Amino acid sequence: MNRLWILTGHYGSGKSEVAVNLAIDEQLDYLVDLDVVNPYFRSRSVHALLEANGVSLVESTIEKATGSDLPFISAKGSRPFHDKASRAVYDLAGTQAGAKLMRQYTDIIDEREIEFWLVVNIYRMETANEAQILNLINTLEGASGLKVTGLINNSNLMHETTEEHIKKGDTVLNAVSKKTGLPIVFTFIEEEVKTNLKFAGENRRLIRHLGKHWL
Amino acid sequence: MKTKTIYKPTGGLVDRDLSYCPGCTHGIIHKLVGEVLEEKGLLDEAIGVASVGCSVMSYEFFNCDMQQAAHGRAPAVATGIKRVRPEHTVFTYQGDGDLASIGMAEIVHAAHRGENMTVIFVNNAIYGMTGGQMAPTTLINQKTSTSPTGRKKEGTGEPLRMSELLATVPGATYLERVSVHDPKHIRKAKKALEKAFDVQTKKQGFSMIEFVSTCPVNWGIQPQDSLEWMVDNMIPYFPLGIYKDATKEENNE
Amino acid sequence: MGKVLMKGNEAMALAAIKGGCDAFFGYPITPQNEIPEYLSYHMAQHDRIFVQAESEVAAINMVYGAAGSGARVLTSSSSPGIALKQEGISYLAGSELPAVIINVMRGGPGLGGIQPSQGDYNQITRGGGNGDYKLLTFAPETLQETVNIVKASFSLADYYRNPVMIAVDGLIGQMMEPVDLDQKIDEKPTKEKDWAATGHAKKRGHRNKIVSLYLDPYDLEKHNLKLKAKYDEMLETEQRYEMINMDHNPSLVFVAYGSMARIARSAIQVLKDAGIEVGMIRPITISPFPEKAFKHLPDSVHTLLTLEMSLGQMLQDVQIVNQGRYTLDFYGRAGGVVPETEDIVEKAKAVLKGGKGQ
């Protein structure tokens, strides 16, 4: 696995939650929040948690200014590319709008250092089946100029998720994997879901750090 | 096209980091405006009006008194200020969504009345702040979040050229479109700003300097390529130059 | 289709298409941008109308035109943009035109901030624009409820020939939740829009005029009274609310709507676990205000605690319906600050102890 993990996907596929979980579980050095689209529920909203876990958060140039929608990408976002010993996760905003932000780094990206992972929730209408996901891969690769290197199954209906839902996601993603040769790197399993099944890739529990329990 | 110009800090800007994204020309434009205000000794008397867009926080950056306006209304706010304080230099700093969309009435009528003010208009062909929606200045076929398949002439029109449009308004005095993509053009842009503020000081009326600008983030282009994209795509549609100079006519008379 | 996971704004946009929306006119503003963005693509796919207007003022007047010529029309915005639309909304009400307006509220006044708020309550429930008029306004709590209301709102607007507003705070617009977009909903019977100015005067045999101008004050008063009768009918038949945990004889009852009700709901659970029963009146319509709910409280009730993401706006409505019956208390946050469950729990405990919280 290369050292820089860039998460892409349809918006609402759960990239930010996955990014925060990965950053903490894997003790990554940086979480780069490049979400300029969503005004709420961005990974930067848990800056204290990340700091406490030793993860440096890179966000807007005006830090912690949640009251504004100013995009203001920080130049620090390129730091993990230069800091060769570091490991980082990049949390992009959804779909093309997010993926095209990677164009900023075209000149400094070394393909041998990165993973470009597609986070998929098949309960998002736009990524419900194999054809749609293949299509999305094309779109995102076009927008970002990067090749997708792996898949993450994050199929869920939040608190209504059951084992069945994850299984269905597993089936769809396995089909995508077969067609494209892309590995399923992780399957995220909603914290409360009871299951003994083993799904494709590394199985991880998803802890919702961004959403409050009343959400 | 890589440009490296080292600027000395200007007293025209507050001593703090500008918050704009890498490759965004809002920063250079701020510095130019700050320099001109400082060099002309206007900082102690100028009053600026910040608009709503990525430059909304310009009230934190320009080293003079500032007032923040509602989206599009900066020229009306500036009119109020100027009428009460005619001896003061009054300027607005507005984006293309702010000036050419929601604020169309205010800008046309400020020019029409010949308000003695200076407008700094930053045209990046998109709504930067709100996440890359289509602006009136968005180019044909340019993809934005509200023109996901590219802007079409049918139904959304062709990009508005504000300098040209305002040149038809009798009250406007000085209109020039500039760019800051290389040192030569930066020098030219600064000259234009000097001229615009001189027009105001001489009470000659309404002046606007339009900057063709970038938004690498919402265009989805790396910062260093965004200037090139701007030169190749925007300047052909938004040609640089002086669109109106009524001070010349006055001189000739 | 089964359940899917959707973001609030996106769900409202799709629900509008399902509710038969013919045309959308809007202008970008956070935190509702996903609505125009979604519709900029999907309205065309459904062969319907989408226009990004040059401003909110233009957008609401496009709504006025489209509604006047008989279409089912939607616009959406957030607080500063809704403030700009007030003139047009007053014209819609005065001309008795149906339209649906989504307000994804953020903090104010002025440019304020982009975080969630319920600070537009007074503007919404007291008219907002000039003249004697009211909106039928829903303030849903979950995405499923929101979707169902958006779908039904077009038929309600048509039925009353009145603008309908869906007022959610930014959280509801931005959060994700599983929804079923095809749940069956109650719709008002459709009537032919024989009043619309459709350009068929000859065929119709008479001209239709969409106006809000009355030259004779007596005529205008008659028109005002006709509108009033309509608002009275809404007051009688459209009040919607939910009563929560009332069968456990609570002495304290929360009054809360939208996201605040979600937080209050989780506080009720926490209190229950601690052996304290608290009830809640959850207004689903905030205009008309659900005064009926206050008439059916159990005898155990002593205090009403109004909870808002604003500083005492709905409280005034509670005071009006309460007429001194119960002890009233209040907890509000503003500026986009969202309270935690614990804040509400603490406040409730303080009130129950007889002390004033906050």
Ligand SMILES: Cc1ncc(C[n+]2csc(CCOP(=O)(O)OP(=O)(O)O)c2C)c(N)n1
């Ligand atoms: C009344 C109102 N409507 C909409 C908005 C949302 N809004 C904020 S900035 C903006 C557009 C900014 O674009 P532009 O003026 O081009 O400036 P840029 O960010 O590109 O520099 C919009 C629509 C608002 N703040 N107020």
Ligand code: SF4
């Ligand atoms: S979003 Fe665009 S206009 Fe705004 S600061 Fe960034 S690059 Fe500049």
Ligand SMILES: [Mg+2]
């Ligand atoms: Mg712009």
